[in-house]
Amino acid sequence: MGKESIYKIARLIAASKKLVAFSGAGISTESGIPDFRGPGGIWTRYDPDDFTYQKFIQDAEARKKHWNLLLGSEFIKPDVSPNPAHYALAELERMGKLDCLITQNVDGLHEMAGSSKDKVIHLHGTMERAKCLSCGNLYPIEELRAWLSQGVEDPRCPKCGGLLKPDAVLFGESMPVWETREAQRRSQNCDLFVVVGSSLVVYPAALMPRYALESGAKLIVVNQLPTDLDEKADILIHGKAGEVLPQVVEVLKQAGV
Ligand code: APR
Numbered sequence: 452m453g454k455e456s457i458y459k460i461a462r463l464i465a466a467s468k469k470l471v472a473f474s475g476a477g478i479s480t481e482s483g484i485p486d487f488r489g490p491g492g493i494w495t496r497y498d499p500d501d502f503t504y505q506k507f508i509q510d511a512e513a514r515k516k517h518w519n520l521l522l523g524s525e526f527i528k529p530d531v532s533p534n535p536a537h538y539a540l541a542e543l544e545r546m547g548k549l550d551c552l553i554t555q556n557v558d559g560l561h562e563m564a565g566s567s568k569d570k571v572i573h574l575h576g577t578m579e580r581a582k583c584l585s586c587g588n589l590y591p592i593e594e595l596r597a598w599l600s601q602g603v604e605d606p607r608c609p610k611c612g613g614l615l616k617p618d619a620v621l622f623g624e625s626m627p628v629w630e631t632r633e634a635q636r637r638s639q640n641c642d643l644f645v646v647v648g649s650s651l652v653v654y655p656a657a658l659m660p661r662y663a664l665e666s667g668a669k670l671i672v673v674n675q676l677p678t679d680l681d682e683k684a685d686i687l688i689h690g691k692a693g694e695v696l697p698q699v700v701e702v703l704k705q706a707g708v
Contacts, residue, residue, distance in 0.1 A: 457695065459686050460645075460671055461702040464548055467643035467669075472540055473659055474554045474561070477648020477674060481534040481693040484527055484558055488650045489676060493526065504624035507616060508584065511605050514614070518606070521617050522596055527558050527578055529596065536647065537564035539696035544570055546700075546708060550641055553634045555649060555656050557619040572634050574656050576619040576627065581606070585613025592617070631655060638662040645671045647692045651678045 464470060476486035486492045497520060500506075506513035520526060541564045543549045552571045554561055557578040561571050580589045588610050595615065598606050606615040620626060635658070638644060644663035651657040660680055664670055672684040673695050681687050688695050 456686055456688050457698045457702060460673075460688075460695075460699045461706065461708075463643055463669055463671065463686065464543070464645075464699065465703060465706060465708045467548065467641075469550045469641040470543070470548055470643045470645065471550055471637050471641040471659075471663065471668075472543070472552045472645045472647060473638075473649065474540070474552065474556060474647045475649025475651075475656075476556060477650075478536045478540075478692050479531075479534070479556055479558050479560055480648070481536065481691065482531050482558075482560055484531060484560075485525065486648070486650075488652065493520070496525075499622060502621060504621040507621055508614065515604050517617070517621075518595070518599055518604070521578060521619070522592070522599055529593075531558065531560070533560045533564035534693045535697045536692035536695075537561055537566070539700045540647070541565035542700045543703075546703065548703070548708065551637050553637070553656075553659055555653070557617075572630050572637070574620075574626065574630055574634055576617075578617050578619050580618045581615045582618045583608035583611060583613040584616055586611040589618070590615065626655060634659055635662055638668075639666045641666075641668050643671070644668045645673070646678070646680070646684075647673050647696065649674065649678070650676065651680055 480486050487494045507517055537560050544566055552566055555575050557575055559579045579592055581595045582589055588608055595606055608615055638659040639662045641663055644660050646660055669685040671686045673688045673692055
């Protein structure tokens with residue numbers, strides 16, 4: 452991608468007083484985690500209608516499918532690690548240039564790369580733990596991996612026997628209230644909104660860049676495939692986040708930002 456676009460992004464970030472970053476599955480593909488709608492993505496190989504919240508709570512077979520996909524070898528592997536795009540966003544935070552990072556991802560790679568927990572807003576929950584749908588007890592996902600590898604197919608809460616569910620938001624499940632409201636507030640109060648690796652087709656998450664635009668913020672889109680907001684972007688790069696973001700951070704560092 453053109454060096455000029457990298458410099459333009461760096462100039463907008465340098466001038467920004469309130470930058471909100473917004474990430475989707477595309478920021479994690481260079482860590483080996485498939486996205487959902489890109490080439491070879493999860494929803495090009497599985498039917499999303501089989502992975503709804505309703506099916507999860509009603510059907511033991513559907514729960515088995517969920518656990519196999521979510522903890523199998525195709526999605527978030529146990530040894531997955533951040534890539535240069537995650538580290539670049541953590542660096543922007545260290546440079547004092549990040550108001551917050553709104554993520555749709557459940558892989559925990561932003562925090563693993565050094566983004567502060569209080570800066571990351573998880574709109575779609577997290578795969579780092581499972582939650583009992585009856586008593587609310589939480590269990591580290593490593594425990595669930597262990598039980599499933601020992602042949603457990605429909606994990607139940609050891610405390611109350613209730614259904615255990617990954618703490619990631621499923622289709623048809625209600626969104627986390629505080630995170631959704633806070634993401635909207637931050638999107639409406641930023642002066643620069645940077646989309647990284649999202650198709651922007653899942654709502655209400657995809658409202659966030661639109662809130663930012665309505666509030667007069669400038670928009671940067673870094674995404675491999677086109678999105679519905681491409682023509683509204685002040686700067687658009689169809690490229691790999693792991694290549695673009697580190698170059699932007701490098702320019703900012705050389706400029707002494
Ligand atoms: N760099 C930049 N963009 C990338 C890269 C990369 N290395 N790899 C993939 N992309 C782009 C793809 O071209 C695609 O447009 O990232 C986008 C990812 O889009 P989706 O797969 O739809 O992921 P996302 O937008 O996060 O999906 C939102 O849908 O299934 C639900 O809950 C799930 O949070 C997810 C939500």
